[in-house]
Structures are given as C-alpha cells and as structure tokens.
Amino acid sequence: MNGSTLQTFAAECAERLPGARLEHPFGPDWEVFKVHGKVFMLMTSVPGEPVVILKSEPGEAEALREAHADVTRGYHMNKRHWITLEGGDSLDKKLVEELVTESYRLVVGNLPRTKQPVDPETYGTHARAARR
Known part of the structure; x- marks a missing residue:
C-alpha cells in the first residue's frame, strides 16, 4: 500500500469511529483525529x-515494529506508546483498520466513562481476536 493510499484508507477508518473528529491544530500539513479532544491518529x-x-500498547508496538518493515517508532511522539506507519508492502488494509481501531480504543479507554462513546473493553474486539 503506498503512502497516499495508506493515509486515505486510515482516514476513512477513523471517520467511521463514533465521536471521531478531524482537526488541524498544527496547521494544514497535519491531520489530527481526536475523540473528545484526545488524539488517536495523526497524519x-x-x-x-x-x-x-x-x-x-508498548509490547504490541515493539512486536509490530519487528514484524513489519513499514512500522517504525512514533514520529514526534512517545516512542514506546506510538507507532508510525509508512507506505509499503508489509501493510494491508485489514491490519491498518485494526491498528486505527486499536489506537482509538486505547484513547477512549482513558476517557472518563461519561465521555466514552463506546465500551473500550469490547469495541473492536472481533478485529483483535481475528488477528491472534
């Protein structure tokens, strides 16, 4: 998947998530997807x-970096808790969708319960189960 296709598909995935919003707080060169003001994806x-x-999750991030040449440490982010996806042959649409959903789920899980648009314990679990 080339870089432009990667970004287009990731944005489509993010836009389908409950409560997700696209913002440009760092200027037009950065697309930032948030849920209740908390960032879960940047492009x-x-x-x-x-x-x-x-x-x-740190362990998952490390495993992804080892398994996929196109997954690296988070660009301008905490290197343990964030990953960067680059265009390349080691990523497919199914994996990208799972990673976008998991990022969203991790952020939603840190929101107060009253602000959680979904249950982070169960949302997207079918994708995680299929991956294992």
Whole structure:
C-alpha cells in the first residue's frame, strides 16, 4: 500500500469511529483525529513521504515494529506508546483498520466513562481476536 493510499484508507477508518473528529491544530500539513479532544491518529509527511501515526500498547508496538518493515517508532511522539506507519508492502488494509481501531480504543479507554462513546473493553474486539 503506498503512502497516499495508506493515509486515505486510515482516514476513512477513523471517520467511521463514533465521536471521531478531524482537526488541524498544527496547521494544514497535519491531520489530527481526536475523540473528545484526545488524539488517536495523526497524519503528515516525513520528508515528503505520507505517514500515519497511531497509539499502541508498548509490547504490541515493539512486536509490530519487528514484524513489519513499514512500522517504525512514533514520529514526534512517545516512542514506546506510538507507532508510525509508512507506505509499503508489509501493510494491508485489514491490519491498518485494526491498528486505527486499536489506537482509538486505547484513547477512549482513558476517557472518563461519561465521555466514552463506546465500551473500550469490547469495541473492536472481533478485529483483535481475528488477528491472534
């Protein structure tokens, strides 16, 4: 999946998530997806190459980086808790959708219960179960 396709597909996935909003707080070169004001996905270009930046559990982030050449440490983010997806052959649509959903779920899980648009314990679990 090339970088432009990656960003387009990731944005489509994010837009389907309950309560997700697209903002541009860092200018037009950064697309930032938030849920109740908390970031779960960023998109920009690093040096000219489109990337998608997502939240991830530290152990999962490490495993993803080891298994996929196109997954690296989070660009301009905490390197343990964020990953960067780059365009390349090691990513497919199913994995990208799972990673976007998981990032969203992790952020929703840290929101106060009254602000959670979904139950983070069960939302998207079918995708995680299928991956294992």
